[in-house]
Structure formats: C-alpha cells, structure tokens
Amino acid sequence: MAPWQARHCACGTRLARDNQGELCAACLRERPASAVSAPPDVPAEFWQADRMYEALQAWHMGQVFYAYRTHPWHGRPLSQETLAGWLGLTQAQLSRIENARTPPQDLGKLMSWAHGLRIPGGLLWFRLRRGPLPVQRTVERPDPPARKVLLDMIAPGGDWLPLSDDAPQHGVTGFDGMSLRATGEHLLRTFLHLDDELGGDSLYVPLTRYVARMAVSVKANPRAGLAAYGQLNQMVGWLALDANKHAHAKRYFATAVEVGHEVGDPGLVTSALGYMSLQETYRGRSQPALSLAQMAFAVTTDRLTPLARTAMGARLARAHAALGDDTCLRVLDALQAGFSQAGSDEEPSYFSYIDAVEVAAQQGACYLDLGMADEAITAVSEALALLGTQAPHRARDRVHYLSRLAKCHLLGGEVERACQVGHDALALSRTIGSARITERLSELDSALTPYGRLPYVQEFKELFRLVTAHTGV
Structure with missing residues (x-):
C-alpha cells in the first residue's frame, strides 16, 4: 500500500485525511454555494445546533430545510434557489414546503430529501428502511397507499416486539376451553377494567410478559390469534403510556398498527395511531400529535364505527387545542355529532x-x-358527575379529572378552590398507581408555586410532597 501523502488546499491549509476534495472546510464555506452541485459534507455537530434540533423535533421537513439553509456553519445563509437545485426542486416548491402549515408526509420524498442532505438516520422521525415483520402474512391484499408512510413515520428505529432482552422460547395456550383468540379478547376486557381501577403502573409488567409469549404462538400460527395479539399490544402500549414508559409505548402501538393492517382491522389501526397522537400531546409535542391524528383520519373512514370516529375526533381536537388553534372547536362539534350515532354499529x-x-x-x-x-x-x-353515576369504579379517571378541574379553577383565578379540588385528587391518588397522573398532579403543584405564600397553597404543597415522596417525583 502506497504511503499517504499530505495534500494542501490552494490557501495552504493542510487537508484532512478524510477530505477527498480540493478545498479545506473554510474555503468550501467561502465558495459560492451556487457553484457547488451537491450539498457539502457537514460535521456531526451541524445537526445538533439548536434551530436544527428543534426543526427535526417538529417533524417538519420544511423547517429542516430552513434550518439547514440558515445554519451558521455555511458562513452566510444559502438561498432557496441553491438548496432547491440540490434537491431537484424549484425555488417556488421549496418555499411552499418551508412555509407549509402541515408538514409533507410523502415518505418517498422525505427519504429522498433526507438522503440528499445526508441527514443522519437516527435523527429522523421516519425510517429509511425497515426489516421483515415477525409474523407471516395470512391474507393477500393490496397495501393501502398510506400504509408504509404511517408505519415508517411512527416507528423510527429499533426492532419489533418482544422488547425483553431474553425473548421467551415458549408460547401460550388458550384458557380452559377457550381459543387463543378468545383468551386474548377476555384478557383485553379484564385489563381494561383493572386499568380503570388501579392505573397502569402495576399492570404493565404482567401483561407485557404475556404478550411476549403470545408473540411466539402467533408467529408459529398467525391464524391462532393475530387480531387479539394486536389488540393486546395496544393495551400494553396504553399501560406503558400511563406508566410514563414512552419509548416502549410507542413500539407497542406501532405493532398494533401493523397487525391492524395485517388482519384488515382499520379500527385498530386508527385507534393505535390515535393513542400515539395523545402520547405526543402529553409530551408537549403538539405538531407530531397533530400529524398523527391527521394520519388516523386518513385511514378508510367509511369502515370506521361511530366510536372510532369519536375517538379520533378527540385526538384531533386535543392536538389543535395544544397548538392554540380554534379549529379545535369545530372538531369538537363534529365529535359530538359523531358520538350521537353511537350504538348504530x-x-x-x-x-x-x-x-x-x-x-x-x-x-x-x-x-x-x-x-x-x-x-x-x-x-x-x-365528566366527574357522569363518572359518579355511571362508572364509580374508575378511580384513575376520577383523580385525573379532579387534577384537571383544579387547573381549570386556577386558570379562572380561583386559587383556593383549585387547592381544595387538588387536595381531593391527592387523597384519592393513593389508591392507584399511575405515573402519568402523578405527573399531572406535579404540573398542578408547579402552577401553584407563584401563590406559595398563601396558607392553602402551602397545605396543598405539603400534602403533595407527602403523597409523592415514594414516587421520586
């Protein structure tokens, strides 16, 4: 092998070994961008700049384009014409993408642009490629046009379930006299009821273990209970969300989406997407929440039941509300109209x-x-009045709604009333295990901080400290 020989830029700067070009980084930045036919190689820290990081977190490629063009690394901002030329777009097209209120969702274009700008795959909200599924396809049908877009946008990176380091070797069988499918449906109803009474913290682990073993059985024989497996994945995802295990929740929801497509259940697809939208709302990621809610509505709506449409309306309304968009009010009207049809299917x-x-x-x-x-x-x-008359066993919901009502009173300037309601929520919270609800109570505690000199605020804060001392909040 010939020895490496040092090379130098025209300015005299020694070129790095991995620099295959003729110019150093400084001269490359000074070179007119229009003279470069492709985006330059940028350092890893380029993608960690605040504006770029925020653009990637917003799941909006137009914002990424703008952050890329105006990045200080270039020396001076790139023109829209330059970046458009690199990506095979016109200046007008690039301008529309940058200024679009709704981010582009065409996966083919997103992948092309990401490759063009050499964006590291780990920073993207969609996957550049995806491996085979762990279950066999049992029904041959054309894929819906949006299917791959949905899957790749909601499941960035990682393997499919089970999540445990020690994957189980043995599957499960149905309960006495029941098929695996019937067993899964029975477990779903049971855990839905237990979740209402206890919260997700204590329920997450046992159902996770069951689903991991169920995956072994379903992989061997998808017809044995694939649909129930998908529904239980969604249930585990919800329990993970309630326990603030967000990474795991997202992956379980993604599996539910895929299984919903495999078995032809658009309700499960849209439901899991809706949960993912709600998860982003809880995490303060309003734009991704809106995108996921819109995707849920993109599922074949003429096959959705009234309750499915109601649930998705709620997710969409919450996302708009988090953005401060009064479109939420129109969605709520439609939601109420849809709910009035409940019972017809x-x-x-x-x-x-x-x-x-x-x-x-x-x-x-x-x-x-x-x-x-x-x-x-x-x-x-x-909601609280209806809960008391129609579903008094739903203790977790009562704590949740009481903490929300306390925030409503605080918003209205009724600090003492907010503390009184918050006190009731704290007292009842001892009977459940839900990290998500503890987090909501923590938000109330923080919101009361400006009123810390008031005696009833001090009393609430002391009770909050005592109740949550064992949780580490």
Missing part, C-alpha cells in the same frame, strides 16, 4: 372506554388548553 372492545364521560372530559381538556376557563370547568364537572 357493533363496536370493538378496545373502544369501550368511549362514552359520555370520556367525551365531556376531552372537551374540558381542550377548553383548558385554549384558555376557556368557564367552559372547561363546566365540561370537566360534567
């Missing part, structure tokens, strides 16, 4: 939580995010 078990209580509670959450204190108090109070 047979509904799957995984939508059994959609009832008048849930509708009122979601309306209250939206009004709260929009700053409409009076309307929020009315809606959340209605």
Whole structure:
C-alpha cells in the first residue's frame, strides 16, 4: 500500500485525511454555494445546533430545510434557489414546503430529501428502511397507499416486539376451553377494567410478559390469534403510556398498527395511531400529535364505527387545542355529532372506554388548553358527575379529572378552590398507581408555586410532597 501523502488546499491549509476534495472546510464555506452541485459534507455537530434540533423535533421537513439553509456553519445563509437545485426542486416548491402549515408526509420524498442532505438516520422521525415483520402474512391484499408512510413515520428505529432482552422460547395456550383468540379478547376486557381501577403502573409488567409469549404462538400460527395479539399490544402500549414508559409505548402501538393492517382491522389501526397522537400531546409535542391524528383520519373512514370516529375526533381536537388553534372547536362539534350515532354499529372492545364521560372530559381538556376557563370547568364537572353515576369504579379517571378541574379553577383565578379540588385528587391518588397522573398532579403543584405564600397553597404543597415522596417525583 502506497504511503499517504499530505495534500494542501490552494490557501495552504493542510487537508484532512478524510477530505477527498480540493478545498479545506473554510474555503468550501467561502465558495459560492451556487457553484457547488451537491450539498457539502457537514460535521456531526451541524445537526445538533439548536434551530436544527428543534426543526427535526417538529417533524417538519420544511423547517429542516430552513434550518439547514440558515445554519451558521455555511458562513452566510444559502438561498432557496441553491438548496432547491440540490434537491431537484424549484425555488417556488421549496418555499411552499418551508412555509407549509402541515408538514409533507410523502415518505418517498422525505427519504429522498433526507438522503440528499445526508441527514443522519437516527435523527429522523421516519425510517429509511425497515426489516421483515415477525409474523407471516395470512391474507393477500393490496397495501393501502398510506400504509408504509404511517408505519415508517411512527416507528423510527429499533426492532419489533418482544422488547425483553431474553425473548421467551415458549408460547401460550388458550384458557380452559377457550381459543387463543378468545383468551386474548377476555384478557383485553379484564385489563381494561383493572386499568380503570388501579392505573397502569402495576399492570404493565404482567401483561407485557404475556404478550411476549403470545408473540411466539402467533408467529408459529398467525391464524391462532393475530387480531387479539394486536389488540393486546395496544393495551400494553396504553399501560406503558400511563406508566410514563414512552419509548416502549410507542413500539407497542406501532405493532398494533401493523397487525391492524395485517388482519384488515382499520379500527385498530386508527385507534393505535390515535393513542400515539395523545402520547405526543402529553409530551408537549403538539405538531407530531397533530400529524398523527391527521394520519388516523386518513385511514378508510367509511369502515370506521361511530366510536372510532369519536375517538379520533378527540385526538384531533386535543392536538389543535395544544397548538392554540380554534379549529379545535369545530372538531369538537363534529365529535359530538359523531358520538350521537353511537350504538348504530357493533363496536370493538378496545373502544369501550368511549362514552359520555370520556367525551365531556376531552372537551374540558381542550377548553383548558385554549384558555376557556368557564367552559372547561363546566365540561370537566360534567365528566366527574357522569363518572359518579355511571362508572364509580374508575378511580384513575376520577383523580385525573379532579387534577384537571383544579387547573381549570386556577386558570379562572380561583386559587383556593383549585387547592381544595387538588387536595381531593391527592387523597384519592393513593389508591392507584399511575405515573402519568402523578405527573399531572406535579404540573398542578408547579402552577401553584407563584401563590406559595398563601396558607392553602402551602397545605396543598405539603400534602403533595407527602403523597409523592415514594414516587421520586
């Protein structure tokens, strides 16, 4: 092998070994961008700049384009014409993408642009490629046009379930006299009820272990219970979300989406996407939440039941509300109209939580995010009243709604009333295990900080400290 010989730029700077070009980085930045036919190689720290990081977190390629063009590394901002030329676009097309309120969702284009700019795959919100699924396809049907877009946008990186380091070697069988499918459906109903009473913290591990073993059985024989397996994955995803295990929740929801497509269940697809939208709302990621809710509505709507449409309306309304967009109010009107049709179709078990209580509670959450204190108090109070008469066993929901009502009173300037309601929520929270609800109570505690000199605020904060001392909050 010939020895490496040092090379130098025209300015005299010694070129790095991995620099295959004729110019050093400084001269490359000074060179007119229009003279370069392709994007330059940028250092790894280029993608960690604040504006670029925020653009990638927003899941909006137009914002990524703008952050790329205006990055300080270039020395001076690149023109839209230059970047458009590198990506095979016109200046007008690039301008529309940068300024679009709704981010582009065509996976082929997203992948092409990401490759063109050499964006590291680990920073993207979609996957550049995906391996085979762990279950066999049992029904041959054309893939819906949006299917790959949905899957790749919601499942960036990582392997499919099971998640445990020690994957089980043995599957499961149905309960006495029951098929695996019937067993899965029975477990779904059981855990839905237990979740209402206990919260997700204590339920997550046992159901996770069962689903991991069920995956072995379903892989060997998909017809034995693939649909139930998908529904249980969604249930585990919800329990993980309630326990604030967000990475795991996302992967379980993604599996539910894929299984929904495999078995031809658009309700499961849209439901899991809706949960993922809600997860992003809880995490304060409003734009991804909106994108996922819009994707859920992109599923074949003429095959969705009234409760499915109601659930997706709630997810979409919450995403708009988190953005401060009064489009939320129109969505809420449509949601209420859709819910009025409930009972006209047979509904799957995984939508059994959609009832008048849930509708009122979601309306209250939206009004709260929009700053409409009076309307929020009315809606959340209605949800609590309905809960007391129709579903008194749902302890976790009662704590959740009480903490939300306290925030509504605080928004309306009723600090003492907020503390009184918050006190009730804290007292009841001892009976459940839900990291998500503890987090909501923590938000109330923080919101009360400016009023810390008031005696009833001090009393609430002391009780909060005592109740949550064992959780590490």
